Amino acid sequence: GIQVEQSPPDLILQEGANSTLRCNFSDSVNNLQWFHQNPWGQLINLFYIPSGTKQNGRLSATTVATERYSLLYISSSQTTDSGVYFCAVPRGGSQGNLIFGKGTKLSVKP
Amino acid sequence: DAGVIQSPRHEVTEMGQEVTLRCKPISGHDYLFWYRQTMMRGLELLIYFNNNVPIDDSGMPEDRFSAKMPNASFSTLKIQPSEPRDSAVYFCASRAAGANVLTFGAGSRLTVL
Numbered sequence: 001g002i003q004v005e006q007s008p009p010d011l012i013l014q015e016g017a018n019s020t021l022r023c024n025f026s027d028s029v030n031n032l033q034w035f036h037q038n039p040w041g042q043l044i045n046l047f048y049i050p051s052g053t054k055q056n057g058r059l060s061a062t063t064v065a066t067e068r069y070s071l072l073y074i075s076s077s078q079t080t081d082s083g084v085y086f087c088a089v090p091r092g093g094s095q096g097n098l099i100f101g102k103g104t105k106l107s108v109k110p
Numbered sequence: 111d112a113g114v115i116q117s118p119r120h121e122v123t124e125m126g127q128e129v130t131l132r133c134k135p136i137s138g139h140d141y142l143f144w145y146r147q148t149m150m151r152g153l154e155l156l157i158y159f160n161n162n163v164p165i166d167d168s169g170m171p172e173d174r175f176s177a178k179m180p181n182a183s184f185s186t187l188k189i190q191p192s193e194p195r196d197s198a199v200y201f202c203a204s205r206a207a208g209a210n211v212l213t214f215g216a217g218s219r220l221t222v223l
Contacts, residue, residue, distance in 0.1 A: 031210055041199060043214040086153065097143075097166060098212065100153040 002027045004089055006101035013077050013108050021072040021104045023087035030090070032063050033098065034072050037084040046072070046085075077108045114215035116202050122221045128190040131218045133202030134183055140207040144177055144187050147217070148198045156200075159185065192222045 003026040013019055023032070034046040047054050047061040049070065054061055058077075063070040074081055084105045088098035115134040123129055135142045143158040157167040162179045170177070174193070179185040189196055199219045203212040 033211065035214075041217050041219075043201065043203075043217075045211050045213065048210045088153075091155075097155050097158065102152050 001091060002029070002089060002099055004087060004099055004101040006085075006087060006104050008104060009102065010105045011107070013106065015077060015079060015108055015110050017077050017108075018073070018075045019077060019106070021074070021085050021106075023070040023072070023101055025068050025070075025087075025089050028065065028068070032065075032070050033088045034061055034070070035086045035088065035100075036081075037086065037103070039083055043086075074106075077106075079108045079110055082106055082108045114202055114204050114213055116200075116215035116218050118218055119216065120219045120221075122223065123192055124223050125193055126191045127222075128188065129192045129196075129220060129222075131187040131200050131202075131220070133185045133187070133215060135185070135202070135204030136206075136213055137183065138206060139204035139213075140182075141205045142179060142185050143203040143205075143212065144185070145201040145203060145214075146198045147201060153201075156187070189220075192220075194222045196220060197222050 005024045007022045031050050033048050036044050049061045049063045051063050051065045058075045060073045084103040086100050086103045088100045091097040091099050117132045141160050144156040145153050147153045156169045157177045159179045177187045199217045201214050201217045203214045205212050
């Protein structure tokens, strides 16, 4: 089945710094989503981005489907950005049967 | 919109006891998913429903697990009997037909002693 790998596994930033998180996937996909799991465990969808680039405030994401990777950019990081960032792709044709990567744990220090 | 509602938020039980987790999806969402999150296995899909009908239960670990969706606004995930290895956070998620984005509930943290 499709494999999803995220890097780095852990990231520590000083508040205000920028960062790039990466997600590689082993097969072509028509759906890729980025989620943020906050320190209280809540999973929040950040982006649905099967291809191209999207921006939402200080966050942006780019997916290059032909090269099977996606990047999540966080600019001017804040302590509230801390948590785990997951990318997820569908298994087969099911849009809901998402396969999650192991995540990148981000800690932003004040 | 109150989002996806799960209960209980925390459950501590003893091995062998029955556990029932509950989920109310977002009104109008046709798909409902149960995920489990553990340190070892990460987030994995257990089962999902479309219009109250189970579509794929291949992720359900064993017969001790069962899930039902008696109507469009309610689903349960039951573990009987529970074992310590079932300790995890169980998430429910829903989405509308034709939509791509899942909305997750806050999760139910289960601890089996």
